[in-house]
Amino acid sequence: MADCANCPSKNTCSSQGSCEIKNNPYSNVKHVIGVMSGKGGVGKSTVSVLLAKALFDMGYKVGIMDADITGPSIPRLLGIKDAKVEQSELGLLPAQAGGLSVVSLNLLIEDEMQPVIWRGPMLAGIVKQFWEEVFWGELDYLIIDMPPGTGDVPLTVMQSIPISGIVIVSVPQDMVSMIVAKAANMVKMMNIKLIGLVQNFSKLDCPHCGEPIRLYGDELEAFLSEHDIHLLGELPMKPSLAQITEKGLDFNDTQIKSIAMDIAKKMIEGLKTDKTQ
Numbered sequence: 001m002a003d004c005a006n007c008p009s010k011n012t013c014s015s016q017g018s019c020e021i022k023n024n025p026y027s028n029v030k031h032v033i034g035v036m037s038g039k040g041g042v043g044k045s046t047v048s049v050l051l052a053k054a055l056f057d058m059g060y061k062v063g064i065m066d067a068d069i070t071g072p073s074i075p076r077l078l079g080i081k082d083a084k085v086e087q088s089e090l091g092l093l094p095a096q097a098g099g100l101s102v103v104s105l106n107l108l109i110e111d112e113m114q115p116v117i118w119r120g121p122m123l124a125g126i127v128k129q130f131w132e133e134v135f136w137g138e139l140d141y142l143i144i145d146m147p148p149g150t151g152d153v154p155l156t157v158m159q160s161i162p163i164s165g166i167v168i169v170s171v172p173q174d175m176v177s178m179i180v181a182k183a184a185n186m187v188k189m190m191n192i193k194l195i196g197l198v199q200n201f202s203k204l205d206c207p208h209c210g211e212p213i214r215l216y217g218d219e220l221e222a223f224l225s226e227h228d229i230h231l232l233g234e235l236p237m238k239p240s241l242a243q244i245t246e247k248g249l250d251f252n253d254t255q256i257k258s259i260a261m262d263i264a265k266k267m268i269e270g271l272k273t274d275k276t277q
Contacts, residue, residue: 008032009162022128023259026090027136029063031164031196031271032144036187038179040148043200043235044074044169046244048145050235050256051167056099057099060140063094065130066104066240068147069123075106077244083107084241091135103130103137115228123147124156150186158190165193165271169202172214176210177223184227192228194230195270198263203233230270233263248274 006023008030035051037044038088045090048064056062068075075081075095083095085107092138094101105126147153157163166187170180180197187194199220203212224231235241 029139034166036146037148037169038183047169049077050260052143054260063101063139063142065144067127072104072106120152124189165195168197195234196230201236202235210257232266
């Protein structure tokens with residue numbers, strides 16, 4: 001039976017006492033945000049880190065769950081690849097990265113280069129453990145970096161964790177638009193709030209004149225309107241974003257920080273609306 005008293009959705013859920021979600025009785029997480037993408041390579045993990053850091057800078061208590069089990073990149077993005085998750089009487093204790101609580105499979109294995117050659121049920125089981133057996137403590141927001149696509153593990157996240165809302169990350173290509181539509185439709189079918197979309201690699205600013213160059217055209221507005229998706233923000237192509245993997249949270253780009261902060265504010269507002277897209 002679900003532990004409704006410790007569920008972030010306890011005030012809005014209509015299935016109390018009948019759902020199968022289990023919650024850690026020692027954790028108190030107010031909002032769970034899933035960050036997903038229709039395919040890999042679109043910068044989903046980078047957006048997860050930027051969003052978590054922006055929320056932290058706004059004064060919130062924030063954690064990140066790296067649910068991309070076969071491609072965990074959060075520790076490297078945060079600059080804590082040598083940190084470890086420890087065991088306690090209350091459950092697994094997340095590692096710390098600049099005030100953020102972090103759990104990733106790469107923090108539980110000896111060598112980050114070690115491949116995870118597991119079938120779907122095992123991958124899904126680890127994700128459930130990250131929610132049920134980790135002592136997250138008091139968090140305002142838990143950001144879940146979900147694996148790409150609409151397969152078994154994303155489904156497990158949506159069914160086994162009380163998701164408050166989903167943020168989709170995309171890039172401006174025609175083929176990706178179709179894949180994003182699949183991800184958005186999955187969220188709607190699971191009756192989860194689709195907060196909005198972040199478009200990565202949206203443009204390249206000319207180093208000489210500063211004018212934006214859109215390499216893949218500009219059909220985003222029509223696509224979002226067609227699928228009733230709210231745009232949270234656009235991230236440009238910049239070397240500073242790539243440098244996050246080397247510098248972690250210490251990167252200093254005022255433009256990117258400002259965009260991330262704006263995305264975080266729009267996400268918070270999106271959570272307050274009653275509309276489930």
